[in-house]
Amino acid sequence: MTNYWLIKSEPSAFSWQEQLRNKIEPWTGVRNHQAKKNLQSMKKNDLAFFYHSNEGKEIVGIVRIDKEAYPDPTDTEHRWFCVDVETICSVPVPITLKKIKSIPELEDIALIKQSRLSVMPITSEHWKILCDLGNVKL
DNA sequence: GCCAACGTTGGC
DNA sequence: GCCAACGTTGGC
Numbered sequence A: 001m002t003n004y005w006l007i008k009s010e011p012s013a014f015s016w017q018e019q020l021r022n023k024i025e026p027w028t029g030v031r032n033h034q035a036k037k038n039l040q041s042m043k044k045n046d047l048a049f050f051y052h053s054n055e056g057k058e059i060v061g062i063v064r065i066d067k068e069a070y071p072d073p074t075d076t077e078h079r080w081f082c083v084d085v086e087t088i089c090s091v092p093v094p095i096t097l098k099k100i101k102s103i104p105e106l107e108d109i110a111l112i113k114q115s116r117l118s119v120m121p122i123t124s125e126h127w128k129i130l131c132d133l134g135n136v137k138l
Numbered sequence B, C: 001g002c003c004a005a006c007g008t009t010g011g012c
Helices: A016-022 A033-041 A097-102 A124-134
Strands: A004-009 A024-027 A047-052 A058-071 A081-096 A119-122
Touching: A004 A058, A004 A124, A016 A024, A016 A047, A016 A058, A016 A081, A033 A081, A033 A119, A047 A081, A081 A097, A081 A124, A097 A124, A119 A124
Parallel strands: A004 A047
Antiparallel strands: A004 A119, A024 A081, A047 A058, A058 A081
16 A cells, blocks of 8 residues: 655755656655654655745655665765655646645644654645645546 | 753744 | 754753
8 A cells, every 4th residue: 555755855955856857866865863764664656745845835746665765875874764766747736835734634734743854644635635736647 | 861052944 | 034843962
């Protein structure tokens, strides 16, 4: 069964446009224990929203987990992990944080409740609501 | 083990 | 640019 996730990136550091070009990207640099735990819970073929933090503040794309957690090559002490994500599609109507905050059914989403967490699970119910909002047809 | 000081994230 | 929330560090 497929699990759902949301991963954040600041466009100035790594944008959706770069993800579109690269197709498959190692998701490195996560340095938070809860986010690390979430990375390690990801299974191949799980799906994730790609969210632009700081600039944009909207869900712009969907990726699929291509390779499960392995040691982050950017961490010389080998304490942190990363996954590989594969581009699936852009979200036709980007889902803004403002929009998400306006939907009562989404008030418990980690994106709002734990605003500093960069890798988080999304329930299948929330995933469906968000796909409808973004006019996503998978 | 506690907590003050400090650093970072990310929305506004 | 500000600041709330949260994580980390280091003295005690």
